[in-house]
Amino acid sequence: MARRPRTSDGRYQSAECRVPSARCSNLLRRAGAKRLMDDTGTIIAFWVLAAITVGAALGVVAVRNLIHAVVFLILSFVGVAGLYITLSADFVAVTQILIYAGAVSVLILFAIVLTPRGDRGNQETFLRLPALLLALLVAFTLGYVAIDTNWAISDRKGFEETASVIGEALLDKYVLPFEIASVLLLVAMLGAIVLVRPEATMEETGE
Amino acid sequence: MIRPLAEWYDLRDIGNAVGALLEQIEDWGAPEWVPYVVSGVIGVLAILLWTVISVLAFIWIERRVVGLMQNRIGPNRVGPSGLLQPVADALKLLFKEPVTTHNADRVLFWLAPVVIFIPTIVVFAVIPFGERMVLADLNVGVLFLIAIGSINTIAVFMAGWSSNNKYALIGAMRTIAMLISYELIQVLVLLAAVLFAGSMRLGDIVAWQQDYGVWLLFLQPLGLLGYVIAGAVEMNRSPTDIAEAESEIVAGYHTEYGGIKFGFFYQAEYLAGFAIAAVIVTLYMGGWTLWGVEEWVPGWLIFLAKLYGVFFIYIWSRGTLPRLRIDQLMAFAWKFLLPLALVNVLVVGGEMLLWQEADLSSGEALPLFGVINALLAVALIGGWAWFLGQLRPERVAHRAILTQEVGAIYYGEAAADL
Numbered sequence: 141m142a143r144r145p146r147t148s149d150g151r152y153q154s155a156e157c158r159v160p161s162a163r164c165s166n167l168l169r170r171a172g173a174k175r176l177m178d179d180t181g182t183i184i185a186f187w188v189l190a191a192i193t194v195g196a197a198l199g200v201v202a203v204r205n206l207i208h209a210v211v212f213l214i215l216s217f218v219g220v221a222g223l224y225i226t227l228s229a230d231f232v233a234v235t236q237i238l239i240y241a242g243a244v245s246v247l248i249l250f251a252i253v254l255t256p257r258g259d260r261g262n263q264e265t266f267l268r269l270p271a272l273l274l275a276l277l278v279a280f281t282l283g284y285v286a287i288d289t290n291w292a293i294s295d296r297k298g299f300e301e302t303a304s305v306i307g308e309a310l311l312d313k314y315v316l317p318f319e320i321a322s323v324l325l326l327v328a329m330l331g332a333i334v335l336v337r338p339e340a341t342m343e344e345t346g347e
Numbered sequence: 348m349i350r351p352l353a354e355w356y357d358l359r360d361i362g363n364a365v366g367a368l369l370e371q372i373e374d375w376g377a378p379e380w381v382p383y384v385v386s387g388v389i390g391v392l393a394i395l396l397w398t399v400i401s402v403l404a405f406i407w408i409e410r411r412v413v414g415l416m417q418n419r420i421g422p423n424r425v426g427p428s429g430l431l432q433p434v435a436d437a438l439k440l441l442f443k444e445p446v447t448t449h450n451a452d453r454v455l456f457w458l459a460p461v462v463i464f465i466p467t468i469v470v471f472a473v474i475p476f477g478e479r480m481v482l483a484d485l486n487v488g489v490l491f492l493i494a495i496g497s498i499n500t501i502a503v504f505m506a507g508w509s510s511n512n513k514y515a516l517i518g519a520m521r522t523i524a525m526l527i528s529y530e531l532i533q534v535l536v537l538l539a540a541v542l543f544a545g546s547m548r549l550g551d552i553v554a555w556q557q558d559y560g561v562w563l564l565f566l567q568p569l570g571l572l573g574y575v576i577a578g579a580v581e582m583n584r585s586p587t588d589i590a591e592a593e594s595e596i597v598a599g600y601h602t603e604y605g606g607i608k609f610g611f612f613y614q615a616e617y618l619a620g621f622a623i624a625a626v627i628v629t630l631y632m633g634g635w636t637l638w639g640v641e642e643w644v645p646g647w648l649i650f651l652a653k654l655y656g657v658f659f660i661y662i663w664s665r666g667t668l669p670r671l672r673i674d675q676l677m678a679f680a681w682k683f684l685l686p687l688a689l690v691n692v693l694v695v696g697g698e699m700l701l702w703q704e705a706d707l708s709s710g711e712a713l714p715l716f717g718v719i720n721a722l723l724a725v726a727l728i729g730g731w732a733w734f735l736g737q738l739r740p741e742r743v744a745h746r747a748i749l750t751q752e753v754g755a756i757y758y759g760e761a762a763a764d765l
Contacts, residue, residue, distance in 0.1 A: 181380055207508060211455065214501055234490045242497025242530075246523055249504055253520065301486045303547055 186226050193219030206252050210245055217241040231303040360646055362479020365389055390482035394471045402617045405655075406433040409662050416666035440613075443606035448511055451603065455509035460604065460611035463502035466495045467618040474625045475550045477635045477646040488549040489537050492626055493530065496581055499619065500526045503590070506612070507600035518599025521673055522583070522590040528680040529577040535688035536573040539695040540630050543567065553634035559709055560638060564631040565717045569691045569724040571631045573684050575660075578623035580676070583616055585665035589673045624657040625650075632657070682735060687727050694723060 196219060199212035217240040224233035265271075310318045368389075369382040407422070407430060414421025422429035447456055473488040475481040485491050500523055507519020540563055544552040556562055564571045580587045591599030601612045628634060632653050635646030671679075698719070702712045 205452075207452070207455070207505075211458075211501075211505065230485060230487050231490070234485075234487045234494045238490065238494035238497055242494060242500065243527070246497075246500055246504070246527065249501075250523065253508070253516075303487050303490070 182226050186223065189219050189222040189226065192216075193223065207249070210248050210252065213248070214241050214245045217245065229302055231306055360477045360479050361393075362477060362481075366479060387482070390472070394468070394482065398468065398471070398618055398621065401621060402614050403433040403437070405617060405658065406436065409665075412659075412662055413666045416663075437610065440607050440610035445606045445608055446603075448603045451511045452509035455505045456603075457608075459502050459506035459509060460608045460615075462505060463499060463615045464611055464618075466498040466502070467615045467622060470495050470618075470622040471625070473549055474622075474629060475553055475634055476650050480635075480647055481550060484548055484550045486546070486548045489541055489547040489552075489630075492622075493534055493537065496533070497526070497530055499581070503600050506604070510600070510603035512603050514596040514598075515600050515602045517596050518590045518602070521596075522600060525580055525587075525590065525673070525676060525680075528677055529580040529684075532573050532577040532680060532684045532688050533581070535685070535692055536567075536570040536577070537630070539570045539688075539692050540567055542692070542695045542699055549629050549634075552630055553636060556633045557636040559713060561713055561717070562631060562633045566713065566720055567631065567691075567695075568721050569687060569727065571627070572724070572728075573688050573691070574627060574631070576679075576684065578627065579661060579664065580680075582619040582623050582661070584620060584661055585670060586668035587671060587676060589671065589676060592670055594670070620658055620661060621654065624654045624661070627657050628653040683731065687731060690723075690727060694720065 193216050196212045196216035200209045200216065203209050203212065217236060221233045221236040221241070224230075224236060365386060369386055372382045372385060373379075410432070411421040411429070422432040425431040425435045447453060470492060472482040473485050473491055475484065503522045504519045507515040507517075507522070510516070540552070541547050543563060543566055544555040546552060546555070552563070576587075583590055588599075589595070591601065596602075601609055604612060628650060635641060635650040637644070637649045641649055698712075698716050701707070702716075707715075
């Protein structure tokens with residue numbers, strides 16, 4: 141079903157640039173309308189953010205202390221969010237911060253703190269060598285694919301607004317996967333509740 | 348919606364002056380990034396200046412007002428009526444020795460006060476102080492507010508964990524449990540507000556309220572209530588400040604902090620309060636508009652007046668309400684606010700569908716929705732509270748029985764048995 145125009149009775153419509161004159165006062169929006177990855181600022185931002193992301197990711201595996209690793213992981217997530225912003229994917233960037241930096245990392249922190257000896261840091265493990273080999277293999281595969289692929293360069297301009305497009309896609313074209321995902325999450329939540337219920341209650345309900 | 352630039356001296360909106368300056372810079376032939384950077388620097392400096400002044404002012408106001416509420420005088424020695432007390436406090440904090448506890452995680456201990464400052468100040472970037480006075484009017488503004496608010500948690504956790512103090516750690520864990528619960532409520536109530544306005548850009552939401560001449564608070568009483576409570580939890584103020592409940596866990600996550608590092612936490616708490624109040628004003632109370640008065644009075648003055656008014660309500664509740672226990676607070680989020688917020692979203696979704704499909708004019712639809720939502724809010728709060736009360740197992744209060752065998756004192760039923 142096509143989106144109904146909402147201007148019939150003068151209802152509010154969010155236009156891209158609501159300035160009557162030709163110039164748009166909002167500099168951010170004007171910058172977003174330029175061709176992406178062309179101006180120096182975006183290129184500098186990309187390299188700085190890439191350095192932060194990769195450096196923090198290295199920190200995650202390099203540091204011994206688990207809490208420090210999580211802090212590095214959060215920094216890495218924030219760097220990825222910044223990379224999304226350079227791609228003008230504002231909704232995905234903010235969601236990245238909300239879900240990964242704000243929620244997932246907090247869950248990891250919870251898990252670490254609630255685990256005994258969690259703050260003693262990473263222990264040695266006999267799987268060091270296999271893990272190194274596996275990591276090298278994955279890195280090699282990814283690197284090879286990245287170099288071998290003939291990357292198409294898009295000539296399109298930056299998106300004006302991604303949230304409404306994503307919302308329509310989720311609730312229109314991909315509504316079934318969206319709903320199935322929500323049911324899956326509900327099942328997971330119920331499962332967690334059942335798992336942590338006291339034993340006595342389960343016996344009572346079983347009888 | 349936005350009018351073209353007025354003359355630079357039209358200070359009803361300081362954005363006019365800044366806009367004129369930027370145009371002038373462009374006319375001088377500067378490259379395109381120069382006005383961009385200049386506008387950013389001006390915005391950041393203006394927000395920083397405003398926050399510092401407001402925080403200093405409100406430290407004094409809050410202490411005096413809470414003093415009045417608690418039947419005492421409050422600070423009145425430094426300067427006239429104690430006006431310079433915040434300055435003296437700040438100087439004292441600056442000159443205090445920064446103590447780091449034994450076995451503390453030094454890096455995170457130093458980092459936490461800095462990190463907590465970032466999200467609390469960044470929030471103000473998307474707040475429209477006036478028609479043009481917004482640093483970055485993101486089109487995902489509402490989501491940005493929630494996302495940035497969730498970063499606070501990590502800084503608080505860093506502080507609590509790195510202090511190597513059990514009270515600090517307990518405070519940090521409480522904060523996380525609390526913020527995760529109330530973030531959900533925030534998302535749901537803001538979703539309902541966004542559904543009404545049809546945009547996540549804060550400037551658009553203000554413009555929507557201006558267009559229809561109605562504040563969202565009349566259409567969303569339940570949502571406003573949920574946001575006010577969730578906001579109180581997020582800003583960690585007194586009825587809900589279990590993360591630093593001084594009667595239970597010393598000072599929570601900043602137990603071990605002193606000097607200017609504590610000052611950072613203190614100021615971040617105030618800024619979080621201002622941010623919540625600013626969001627309430629923008630989303631529910633029409634932002635910088637006031638039914639046409641903004642033509643004559645600068646919009647930013649209206650905005651600030653509303654903001655301080657909302658913040659005063661939080662001071663008031665701090666002065667009057669007793670602190671909740673953590674289990675009460677968590678149960679309130681999950682058992683009470685969450686179902687109501689879900690019903691609220693459902694109702695608003697249905698109303699928006701009705702508005703679109705039945706071709707109602709806004710003059711018919713909005714008063715109807717306002718009445719429906721107000722009645723629904725009352726019915727839901729009353730009904731759900733009654734229902735939860737029915738579920739509660741009945742407890743008969745007994746007086747404590749001190750001794751039965753030794754037999755010195757008998758109370759209650761035991762005494763009746765004699």
